[in-house]
Amino acid sequence: MTAPEETASSPTPGRAVPCGARFRAAVLELAAARGAAVPMLVAAALLLAPKGGADPGLRDPEGEALLEVGETDASDGTIRKALAAALALAGPGARILPGEDVRRLEAAVETLGYRNKTLAHALQRLSFQPLDGRITQVRDAAQLFGFVNEWCFDEDQVRRRFRELAPVYHPDTGIVACRERMGQLIDARNLLVRHVRSVYGSGDWMAQRGGPSV
Incomplete structure (x- = not known):
C-alpha cells in the first residue's frame, strides 16, 4: 500500500x-x-x-x-x-540616560512635588477667608487686595494686584484653588475700579490723598 x-x-x-x-x-x-x-x-x-x-x-x-x-x-x-x-x-544626538541619572531626576521631581505641597499649605494658611456673600463695600474690597484704605491705590495698581492674586485662587489652576475666593476677587476688582473712576472724576481722590484737587 x-x-x-x-x-x-x-x-x-x-x-x-x-x-x-x-x-x-x-x-x-x-x-x-x-x-x-x-x-x-x-x-x-x-x-x-x-x-x-x-x-x-x-x-x-x-x-x-x-x-x-x-x-x-x-x-x-x-x-x-x-x-x-x-x-x-x-542618531548621533540621542542620549539614553544612565540609571543613576534617572534616579537623580526622579529624586529631584519628588523634592519639587514636596516643596509645591508645602508652598500650597503655607498659602492656604496665609490666604484670606471668604467673606459672607458678595463684596459690596469698598473698604472690604480694599482689604481683600491688601490696601490699607480705599484712597491709597489707582486703577493700574488694582489690576496689577488682581493679576498677582488670581493665579493663586483660580478654581482650576490655582495653588490654593477656591471658586468662592476667586469670585470675591473679581467682585472686589470691579468694585475698586468703579470706585477709582468715580472719585477721580469728582476730584475727591486727590483731596483724600492730601494733594491738590483737580
Whole structure:
C-alpha cells in the first residue's frame, strides 16, 4: 500500500508596510549596522519604543516604498512610529540616560512635588477667608487686595494686584484653588475700579490723598 504523498506547506509571506523610500533605506541601514534582520529590529522597536510619537507617513521626499517587517499584529502606523523612534535613538544626538541619572531626576521631581505641597499649605494658611456673600463695600474690597484704605491705590495698581492674586485662587489652576475666593476677587476688582473712576472724576481722590484737587 502506497503511503499518501505529503504536501509541503509553503511559508507564509511576511507583511510589507508602506512607508517613505528614505525611511525604508534608513531602517535597512540601521538593521545592517546592528547585524539584525528587519523583522527582529521591528520586534525590538515595538517592545522598547515609547508610546506616542509621530507617524512618518507613507511617503517622503524620495517617494514611496514597502518595507518587509515579518509577522506582527501591530498596525502599519504603530510599526512606522516604533521604527522612527528606533532611528531617532540611533542618531548621533540621542542620549539614553544612565540609571543613576534617572534616579537623580526622579529624586529631584519628588523634592519639587514636596516643596509645591508645602508652598500650597503655607498659602492656604496665609490666604484670606471668604467673606459672607458678595463684596459690596469698598473698604472690604480694599482689604481683600491688601490696601490699607480705599484712597491709597489707582486703577493700574488694582489690576496689577488682581493679576498677582488670581493665579493663586483660580478654581482650576490655582495653588490654593477656591471658586468662592476667586469670585470675591473679581467682585472686589470691579468694585475698586468703579470706585477709582468715580472719585477721580469728582476730584475727591486727590483731596483724600492730601494733594491738590483737580
